[in-house]
Amino acid sequence: MAMKTVVLGGKGMLGSVFTEAATSAGMKVTSLDLPEFDITDADQVAGLPSADWIINCAGYTNVDNAEQERELALAVNGTAVQNVAKFCANTSIALLHISTDYVFNGTVKRPYCEDDVPEPLNAYGSSKLAGEQAIRKSGAEHIIARTQSLFGPSGHNFVNTIARCLREGREELQVVDDQISCPTYTVHLAEAILELLATSYRGIINISSTGECSWFEFAQAIAAEIAPDAVIKPVSSKVYNQSAVRPAYSVLSKSLYEQLMGKEMPHWLDGMRTYLENGQWV
Template sequence: MQILIIGKTGQLGKSIQEVATNVLYSKHGFTFVGRDEIDFSNNVNISTYFECNSFDVIVNCAAYTQVDRAEEQQELANQINHLAVGQLADIAQQSNTKLIHISTDYVFDGNATNSYIELDVPNPINAYAKTKLLGEQAVQNAMSSNALIVRSSWIYSQYSNNFVDTMLRLAQGRDELKIVSDQISTPTYAADLAITILHIINSKDFIKDFTTTTYHYSNIGQCSWYEFVKAIFAICKIKLNIVPITTDEYPTPAKRPLYTVLSKSKIITTFRITIPSWQSSLKTCLKARGCGKKWIK
């Protein structure tokens, strides 16, 4: 199959590019594109690209992900996360192309006490999350079949510009960090998600037509940002005083849900996958980047 990965410069796009070199996927042809090739802020650009290129599968990793800035740039966030995604889904439907679209745990309001399943009703509480939900709905409206929406949470990688990277940079030259302790979810190692996406594409069920559906994917377990940071510093042997604080003590432009743990039962059962714990994958990630070294660019 000819597979297009949109978002080649992002964490997940880079991770898919690395995983795709495995011999398991040698039967496929991969094309990786970024904003230079497909600009989600420009509808004409999107249409023009697909007038000259065709694929069997599209994996959309591109998104506007700046949660706080989205409160001020709602029009741009809506264009990238909603309108462009709808246009992409229309193109996929018209060209008989399968689509995998990546979404977020933030579509939920965080008021649950148990992990969210795919059938739970979304209720986004910030502008970013609202645009991501609209993007999901645009896919569902355009494609009644052959589209998968994969929601994930707290994605990080060995590449730069993510939470793990930020914490390691902040640790330099400081004696103390204050970290929110009452927001609970699950960190997701981008490489694990990349492996799962390519496993799905390789599966027999994916070759056939299927009803458009939603899956949840993150690593196993749950933690707060505070617990996540403690684990990062413990693995990297960084001695720093980490002070737990509440969300109310760290106000941000965008409201955050307090609990967004995702149930993985559906994706595990459907595609017969094994998902590592978040602690195990964090160790793998930090080993890949080398604690104390500069981030891989």
């Protein structure tokens, strides 16, 4: 019988790609999002349909705005996740929840492992950590998949921003070089999640691309594909005066994923090139 999944945040950047991938894989998928479904509405959560898995891709994801909208960020990423987890525990539905590298403070100069101690630097990271903690306490069967720096169709993302600037004829761009992460293509992440659902693994697991780079190096790589003559200049994040402080180094270690799945995630350059070649950013 086909596996039944309910995808929350199904219209978002990851949720829409996951919905498509799960449907193509033959799963019976119910995809829910605002305005019809609000994860902060306890009655709506209590009325979620029966399923084998709930995949929670819903989230308050504006990292800078979260500094001013702390309560809303916590309501969506913390309290609502707690409600979903309790629902899952009561109904014996397994929960796969998406979390973030921003639960870490970025001072460890090596990739973060699943059991490193979180210490978020900003309100978004704190709200995501609250969600993780609520799931772990809930008694629900769960996987918490931490990922980072997503790009893909149906969403605002760094590749779109840089590629569009270059396409519009901007000859010079300044990009921060003091934040190191690992850009991850949502299509690759969705495939990895589907494979993970078929395993018996439960708990926290890091899933992001192989490799690492600064936003400056990422922009250089994008420019090399679509506007090789453009000049990309490195600048300090201090120049941008963003509301939220971000970790300086938040690459996630994939050792556990690689051990479990017997393979590496695709490299971020492969994801970027595939995304640009498919023209999904236009």
